[in-house]
Amino acid sequence: MSGLKKVGFLVNPIAGMGGAVGLKGTDGLAEEAVARGAVPVSPRRAEIALEDLSGVDALFLTAGGDMGEWALRKSGLRYKVVYKSLDQSTAEDTRKASSSFIEEGADLIVFCGGDGTARDVSEVAGSQVPIIGIPAGVKMHSGVFAISPQAAGELVRGYLEGDLHFRETEIVDVDQELYRSGTLETKIYGIAVTPYRPVLVQERKQIYSSRDEEVFKEEIAVFASEFMRDGSAYILGAGTTTAKIAELLGAEKTLLGVDVLKSGRIICSDASEKDLLRTIDEAGAAKIIVSPIGAQGFVLGRGSQQISPEVIRRANPENLIIVATPHKLKETPRLLVDTGDPEIDEMIAGRRQVICGYRIAQLKDVEASSKVGTD
Template sequence: MKLGFIVNPIAGMGGKVGLKGTDGPEILEQARSLGAIPESPNKAKKALESLLPLKDKLQIFTYPGNMGEKEAIEVGFNPIVIGQIGDQLKPENTEEAARKMVQEGVDLILFAGGDGTARNIFNAVGTSVPVIGIPAGVKIHSGVYANYPKAAGDVALNYLQDDEKKTKEAEVMDIDEEAFRKGEVTARLYGYVKIPLEEDLVQNTKSGALGSEEDALEGISNAIIEEMEPEVFYIMGSGTSIRAIMEKLNLPNTLLGIDIIKNKQLVASDVNENQILDIIGDNSAKIIVTVIGGQGYIFGRGNQQISAEVIKRVGKDNIRVVASKNKLLSLDRRPLLVDTGNEEVNSMLSGYIRVLTSYQIESFEKVKGL
């Protein structure tokens, strides 16, 4: 059995510091100046650990250093290192790595990154070899990613051991990061890749709402505003459901970022993880978030600024989830998902949670920590 293993070591670095991605050297440098640290290497290792039962039967082809070699060795594998990288990592390195792995005849490519990385993989391999993504980026709109890092390893393990090796086509999506930072979502379909057929472990492509949301958002906004307590910081998540609340308060809103309000007034806009922690300190605070339609994530996709540390500081009882009934129906009875990168926090949030679906109407939904 042959596995290609690729890590984009900078994927996800812009999340907690509020940059909504790391496409381009200038944004990467800005992320580092804000204290961002690599997220994808540890997530890649979690996925690779699932493959340890195949250690003596599996050849892993990877790229040098922190593009896979380092992570594979730390997990306990003896990888075959191919190719070379320069002093500065570029998207072309990912594409070159994937092409070389196809030439080596790998059965599957396991890669860690975000939508930009998925595009690179698509450019290199098309549908010539199945792939599965380890979710590590800020933008995860594509349908090529497992629900969480360990699940990606489980998908790879199952596929490599399956004699039938069933696959399906999945969309590779990406958005314009520059427009994204301005609050505009311009998603584009770049093509399709083959992924292992694993319905329960692979996320859906992000979808919008079903039908009109106006009445539901009006009710949600009125209810949340009535609930707001004086002298409490409210950490307002991203998305159109939260934007409706901010508009009702006549406050500016960062559609794809995190804002903080207190006494129904804006305290700070488009904050990162450290700014959130500094602002709320030891004071009373609540988090208001919505659900990603079609996927079900409430934490860990598009709102990484609300990190595990922020969630621990605020506490589970002070988290308010809002989503229209249509958005919940789009999940087809699947649970809401939490992928903070911290197993303790993921476990803490697991169970059931109240979701406000309209004015004075709530639904109890199951939450699964990943």
Template sequence: MGKLRLGLIVNPIAGMGGRVALKGTDGVVEEAIRRGARPIAQDLARLFLHELAHYEESKDIEFLTGPGPLGEDVLKDFNFPFEVIRHRDIGYLEILGVRIPDTSGEDTKMLAREMAERADLIVFAGGDGTARDVFSAVGRKVPILGVPTGVKMFSGVFASSPEDAARLVVEFLRGNAELVERDVMDLDEDAFRRDEVRPRHYGKALTPYAELLLQGAKEPSKTDEAEDVEAIIEALADELEDGIYFLGAGSTVKRLKDRLDIDGTLLGVDVVEIKDGKARLLVKDATEKDLLRFVERNPRIVVTVIGGLNFLFGRGNQQFSAEVLRRVPKENIIVIATPSKVKDGFVRVYTGDREVDEKLRGYIRVRVGPWRERIVKVI
């Protein structure tokens, strides 16, 4: 391809709500900070750039980016040539002692519109809301690619990790990545926090694709597998030993919570104690800090696979942070899923910590029937 002009937009507050159980950040930044959240998007954007800088082809990349926290600040840490589109002066807010940029989706849209006239590819660091803003501004005029820094990331335009986003850019530069149509989706975050799933499809964006580097889009559970799920839950509930359990998000695990007769969340993580065969809810909709309070009690984790995305950890359940997973043995992780969710033969994890991700990689048992397991590769 020769020279590649790459647009880079960073949503500096994306993902702040994840570890503190807010399931998103739109409109709740102050509450996220009150719960102890800190900005993470720029750090993940740096991981993308750090990986990209390792490739010889990176010398053929020049960036267009936004001012200050919208991209300029992270690019200053590297040797890439870049031009800043100064669409306005960016101010800062101080909320409960935490300094955050005063930005909005309008900044993303304005930058994306200008980049669409000059860039070969627009890379954005954010979540589904950022994907929606970029797509609304550029449509199919230019391909887009997401560096996953948000909470949900159910759209199909995201790479599997910041590092995979860099590898995908290199494959695009080499001419090895075809352009495909991928769904742009977002959920009503207020409804999501009330355990209501209200997805909306915004269209199909053009996105570079190379095998295993780009994630799929969220898929609904298959209605014809409901009986399979019930059978798995019945068998598992009868087998659970006394102890502490971190029960993850999703409709499959919610059925276990209902079977245990606890008032658990559909889309959050709950801490449960089983004693003498009886379940008691200790923490509903737990944050990362809540989970860390119980890690010394040898907890077991029960999670499912997000259909279409193939993720165990790293999408929609960031309460299971690297710090939490570092302190829970891999053999204490119980995975339940219907056969369709593991039909590809692999599942993904991404915590942002290479040591923890390596600990989880290899193979894991997935309960796919009341008395049937499947060995699935973790990548």
């Protein structure tokens, strides 16, 4: 077995649980997320990443139970448990499991989680062992994440078959307390090495700020204030562009949350998925306004998981409105959707108008991230 490739495989079981319930993250809030009705999302996304790896010649090193063992057991891949946590897993367990992988000679570490998990894995792996992230967190700003679980599986296979290049990329995370209070402040925590195929790996999130940006946000907001007079409830996703719309209407939006406006006033602030579903039922008609994440291009599936597949289905995918400044569109090579529901993703995918000024729009292709580069 000396020539056999070894892949460390780790799942953060609580990653992403805080998204749909409006917690903007799960680190330190797992119990509250469960109390609000959150359900695990990372185990299934880990399983999806493994589904297309049947027949690969590798030994997967993993942690016990829901930290990786159970997903690998379902996959039928060859694996070995090299670490077991004593209780509900923590960040320390992620670091210890990663250390165990390296001690056992891992050539690659694959983890399922968000930026917090990426920080913990990279803290141990450094630049000596490449890492790949299966996206499952509420926020994913780091450049080690594949654009979908399917893409992560493709990257693992490509690595094992020796046909991928590597690149260094930044591990980025936000200040959790500031983030939950509505302030986005990111920090670079380290540099990692990751197998790279441009179409399969996301870029690090970019924030654009200039005088021209503000002018175009104002124009978008003025146009939105006109078409929002139709009596519908409008679900506004996170971000500065949607916040500008609310500001122009005289409403104070939660910058990093999801809010609902109707007739110029907020009827639901910092909403969870349940709040949005209830509001749609009460309002009778709802539309959704979102702006893609800079450089990454995700329209849905990152940072605003409260706008869930069921929320989109109730509102109708045809009532999805995308807004973005011209500069953001120019610097964002593709628009992606990753709601976790392939059917909804396919309904959203296709040629769509993106409002980028006052009565000005560009036609852009929106792609289901699970389909990109995996055909």
